[in-house]
Amino acid sequence: MIRGTVVIAEDICKGCELCIEACPQESLGLSDKINLKGYRYAVLVKDNCTGCVNCALVCPDAAIIVYRQKKPTKTAGPQVEVPI
């Protein structure tokens, strides 16, 4: 399984939970904390993210960056691959 991870901008997130709905791995949940705008924001709750990008695709606030483990076979250089 490919390993991935996400970084969610907690100040931008509005806690709409659409990413949580969209994640096939159920990796995401709402934090108990409230951000400056008064929203409970989305956080990684499990370490099983595959970097499938689903969450980022549906995020209305463009709050999610998705990372994926580099394929070791590939040649060097940080390639940004945009899968859609």
Added chain:
Amino acid sequence: MIRGTVVIAEDICKGCELCIEACPQESLGLSDKINLKGYRYAVLVKDNCTGCVNCALVCPDAAIIVYRQKKPTKTAGPQVEVPI
């Protein structure tokens, strides 16, 4: 053949000639005279009108009244028959 006739309001007529075009009997033509509005107006030029109403139907200025010989078989009373 049914016999008919038409009465054309010469002051209303604009000489568009559409009645002349529409008459299957070629009964109509333009007068040589000019009416108050400056138009040569339509007149009966032949005595073969059948009262078919075509001319009146296409007259944009509602200038034509069409008459038809009463059918003698019918019972009394001046019946106004509107054929369309």
Added chain:
Amino acid sequence: MDIPPLTNGYEIVYKKPQTLTDTPMHYCPGCGHGVAHRVLMEVVEEMGIQDRTIGVAPVGCSVFAYDYMNIDMQEAPHGRASAVASGIKRVLPDRYVFSYQGDGDLAAIGTGETIHVVNRGENILMVFINNGVYGMTGGQMAPTTLLGMKTTTTPYGREVKTAGHPLRITNLVAQLPGACYVTRQAVHTPTTVRKLKKAFRAALEYQQKQQGTCFVEVVSNCPSSWKMTPAEANKWLEENMFPFYPLGDLKLPAQSN
């Protein structure tokens, strides 16, 4: 107009309806507006609804329709006749209400009103006189002007690139669920006049049944703007307008009761 006394042994088989006034019409010789006016008023007379019919004519050559039609009428701002007619119909739902609009009015500036009035299924009759130009203002391009046709604002002929395609708004209207009866007719021959009369009659009868908007397009002429004699104009109409605006019904009401 005084009706001459019955010629001996003759009877009147056709005369102008009482629902037209005696005011001579200002239209150019051979203009289809006059025929459309008369036919519509014949239907109003025959249905006996003069006292319950209210017409709306906006700016366009037919702006003076109220001088000719012997019924209560309103003159509407350019493009808004159907909105005005909706306003009347909503407060007087048992009256017969129609709008009488040119192609510039109904299909250019009034497009939004046209679509929404029909979409709401306002129980009115919309009469749409399509003569392919702005007659009243001197023959400018209308949305319905054919490609290649010369008008005062397309002096080298209408081109798709700058002015777009002629708009068959009646086809759009026919697809709206609010439309009850949509038909395209003409006024240039005895036959088409007879058919138009049937269409007007049907439309007004449907109105009573509250089934939605009835829409009657009349493909007409404008000898003055087209710079033709009336006969030439009618020929040109058949050869050029009809292929693009074919006559016939575009939508009939679902059920006939």
Added chain:
Amino acid sequence: MDIPPLTNGYEIVYKKPQTLTDTPMHYCPGCGHGVAHRVLMEVVEEMGIQDRTIGVAPVGCSVFAYDYMNIDMQEAPHGRASAVASGIKRVLPDRYVFSYQGDGDLAAIGTGETIHVVNRGENILMVFINNGVYGMTGGQMAPTTLLGMKTTTTPYGREVKTAGHPLRITNLVAQLPGACYVTRQAVHTPTTVRKLKKAFRAALEYQQKQQGTCFVEVVSNCPSSWKMTPAEANKWLEENMFPFYPLGDLKLPAQSN
């Protein structure tokens, strides 16, 4: 938004495009506008046309789009975005021009402009966000509001009799010869987002070829006006909006070169 340093051995596979500014969007949580903005800007970034793209957003929730899209933009009067976009495109024919309009804007007050812009085949992209309500003004009925749907101006549910039918303006637009590419998409799942992106890309590529107007409807949500959570809203959307506004292409360009 600062992008965190690459986690060791990881690479970024998805991030916000540079064509979006860092200004947080004012939209309600879960609102589809944000996704549509982002996807459109991703295409602009990927095509490398930021310096040649001009957007027009009229009044509606997306009125502040210029705060978020990092391109030259104009804010248009209600309903007139496509006219404004036409004005831009006509004087800058080599630029990519799009309008971004809500259903109130494009299908109610702007109906006339919508029909005529497409009919003229203006070489622009019209993005049409159909969320079935007037979001910005507090959830009033839009032309696209479904029958029975409660809004602040149809508190007892939309009824045909008074308010008419929901209007599928995209279907009308698809029939105009000026339309090049007409499609209906959504933004509520990863799959629909991917498809929407393809649609935007296609539309902008067609624009270069001057084949006419491209029209992309996005069936979207308005959790606030619908009084639902975002997840509920998206479910409701699938169950109620899609049957009436089915997704898919309504018109593809004649030839693909």
Added chain:
Amino acid sequence: MEEKAEVRLMKGNEALAEAAFRAGMHAYFGYPITPQSEVIEYLMAEQPSHPECVILQAESELAAINMIYGASGAGARVMITSSGPGISLMQEGISYMSSAQLPCLIANIQRGGPGLGTIQPSQGDYFQAVKGGGHGDYHLIVLAPASVQEMADFVFEGFRLAEKYRNPAMILTDGALGQMMEKVVLPPKGSLPYPEKPWATTGKTKDRERNIITSLFIQPEKMEQINLGLQAKYRQIEKEEVRYETIAVDDAEILLVAFGLTSRICQKTQQLARERGMRVGLLRPITLYPFPVEPIAALAAKVDAVLVVEMNAGQMVEDVRLAVEGKCPVQFKGRMGGMIPSPEEVLQAVETIAEKQHAEL
């Protein structure tokens, strides 16, 4: 359904809407825009209790004003409401209605402009309302409420005047008065009689000539007659319908002139000023057209200075200057773009004038 007078705590927009029902409105056509959407929302919610009244959300303000045109021409008592941009879109229709002499009530719940501006309250549409935003020579009867009570009362008054003079009437108010709540006493339904409208297009019966609603008179001689008729009507309105209110003007040295919301603010200023020993009075035009020219002219002859306060760049002040005709200095204090002047800042303006006045003595 007869209802009794009733006391309620209501928003101005709601009071206006409820009053319209009670004033026997037959039809309302409108389009949402902040800050007046409560009007149509209230009407839609309450419509089932008033089945005789048509409430329709049009596809645009343009369609709405023309539905009003049609319905009014058909004899109905009609109302339309909007704000800034929406009212601008109605200018052609308003000019038509003025010319065709169709009664109707238009409410402009003003917001800050020009353009899209803000949704905050403003008085920036005074010129448009009073001088005529549409083409040609015409006047609306313009009423400026200053309380929620008047938001309701002027609906009755507006319908009454509109029908009396066969002229569009306008309630020119603002978002603050639309959104604020106050106590309001509502008159019972049915208390405003319907006048005869023999000119209405209700269907030409045998016993009369056809009725025609039109603003087209192609012969200039005829059109001039129409215009002279309108002007004669306006002179009559100017003679008979001027309304205004004064507070403490008898001994005033400085006269405040303000309408609508700012008149309320100036009332507070006037109190504060009196507390500080300054002789300040207030005149509030209630009708903006017809404008209270004579009362202002009379007071101008007695006071040292006039201060006009508006939420705009200075519009009514022109009418005040025309009334004052140089008899005393006329100053202006305005806020714009949705900003509301506070009583204290108006007081400051008053103090500056007072000081200058004293310095000149």
Added chain:
Amino acid sequence: MEEKAEVRLMKGNEALAEAAFRAGMHAYFGYPITPQSEVIEYLMAEQPSHPECVILQAESELAAINMIYGASGAGARVMITSSGPGISLMQEGISYMSSAQLPCLIANIQRGGPGLGTIQPSQGDYFQAVKGGGHGDYHLIVLAPASVQEMADFVFEGFRLAEKYRNPAMILTDGALGQMMEKVVLPPKGSLPYPEKPWATTGKTKDRERNIITSLFIQPEKMEQINLGLQAKYRQIEKEEVRYETIAVDDAEILLVAFGLTSRICQKTQQLARERGMRVGLLRPITLYPFPVEPIAALAAKVDAVLVVEMNAGQMVEDVRLAVEGKCPVQFKGRMGGMIPSPEEVLQAVETIAEKQHAEL
């Protein structure tokens, strides 16, 4: 294509159209309406000689003004023309453009109103043009030509001022000036330079921030700043751009004030009056906004009376009264609904005033 200055006999509408080409117009969007349809007809006929210029017949005036908005925002030099009803429909767009500070040239070839009215010439849209027919506080720069030559010249002037101040400019004229022919000297094409428009939305290049055309400033504090900016601009325009013309005012006892067509008529009256030994002068405001307040005020202090002549019910006369401020009586002579006053009937009005003046001596 450079063209030289050229003398032609042209209709006012044609001169305006031809001048627009020569002034380097990039785009015209319009809609037919009498009495100005010659403008778009001329432009369409001549467009092949000006391939750089877009001429488009829009589906409505509303669409047209918004195409103008877009094209102007994109940096183009743009013009739109219409008459009464069409101009009323543009009021929202004009308010937006004023707020967004978009230069453009609007010509209103006035006809008799209100409503559909007549197609005869009129000056009934003065208030709409000068006080602001749209919502909010804004001003157009308003130029009033009085000859076919000026119909051409003011196109150049209008574009120049509009671009200098980033403000819509209007040519307020009438159907008679639009239809009449006079000799006109046309400046060569290319004689009006294009200013830089760094604010235009032409595509955000790497070297600059994105450009935004908007009139929305939701924060009232910000919107007030926008308004203050506009007002400061208007004060500058009032200071620098007032234009007027005087004839025989030095020893005048009676001052005629008239603009556009009526100023030509008054010129004849002035000659006739002098022939009869009456000391009559004429002041013609060329800019209606900014209005020549000071010159009128200065003359008002010297003359016995002012007579304002307009083809309306009395509109500019208010601005004259505001300028005169009671210094002398201000009389008004107007015709309406498309009627044009004759020099002789104006003379009669002058004689009446003169008699009264003498009676009072």
Added chain:
Amino acid sequence: MITSQEIVIAGFGGQGVLSMGQLLAYAAMLEGKEVSWMPSYGPEMRGGTANCIVIVSDSRISSPILSKFDSAIVLNQPSLDKFVNSVRPGGLLLYERSSIISPPTRTDIEIVHVAAIEEAHRLTSKQVANVVLLGAFLERRPIVDPKNVISALKEVLPSHRQHLLPINEQALVRGRELALEALSESVSR
């Protein structure tokens, strides 16, 4: 040579009244004069009567709209009735003979009539009746050189109608002659 004239020209829509005025104005402009041409706005949209006011002057023209004229040229009875009293004493009233049933009776003005339509028919183009009248007018009020009328015509005629120049030139000359004849008639009478 007179230097200034205020003229009204009136007739039916199709009679070339407006273009006659334009031609005169154009010719005057070619001579460096100030000119104005103001068509009337008839209430009719199409057809009906038409008229225009032409002013030719050496100095700046004030009102282009007048109610009194130095000369009137009329081509039909309604126009004659309308303008007969608008001619200043000593002024000129020129009319097309066959179009007028009841001739004017004023004695304080110069009255000239020519059979312009008849003459035009003789010249085989009824279009030029207006030019015949213009020739007659210029004989009585030589405000511009007839040569310049022809130059003006050259300028305004589109290329496909330039072949009409000679016939117009003839018409102008014939108009002049007819006016002279009319004068000698009235003198001899």
Added chain:
Amino acid sequence: MITSQEIVIAGFGGQGVLSMGQLLAYAAMLEGKEVSWMPSYGPEMRGGTANCIVIVSDSRISSPILSKFDSAIVLNQPSLDKFVNSVRPGGLLLYERSSIISPPTRTDIEIVHVAAIEEAHRLTSKQVANVVLLGAFLERRPIVDPKNVISALKEVLPSHRQHLLPINEQALVRGRELALEALSESVSR
């Protein structure tokens, strides 16, 4: 009993700030007083801060918009910062304790804070925190009889929410008690 008060109430959008003001105004109206309630227009379309000005008076109310107040009731820090200096000397500043990080330091006004949110949770409905505050306010400024607040509530609550009356009644009473406690605290301090 005091007879007139100019009050500002401010907090976040969802905290019931506007309805608290309405309730107070309604109650005062029931007592025959003149009232006005003016919501502020935040620039935000949704969410963000909200406030309203309530004026209760025995005589006709002039300006419904004020910049100085007799009392301020605030439910969050931004509102406190905004309005702390708008309270007239001798006036009242009442705030929700848990929502304020940096308390006010003015000494020329009366400052009262109650833990309204905590109390509301205790009453098992966080919706009533505003009513708790209203109770506390009325203890310090008895401008209306709390009974009339309940009557007002009866009038404004839709039928399907009438069951909430008792809990609101309790909230009002608890607010009053908390204010008394706060007072005795500060007195004892």
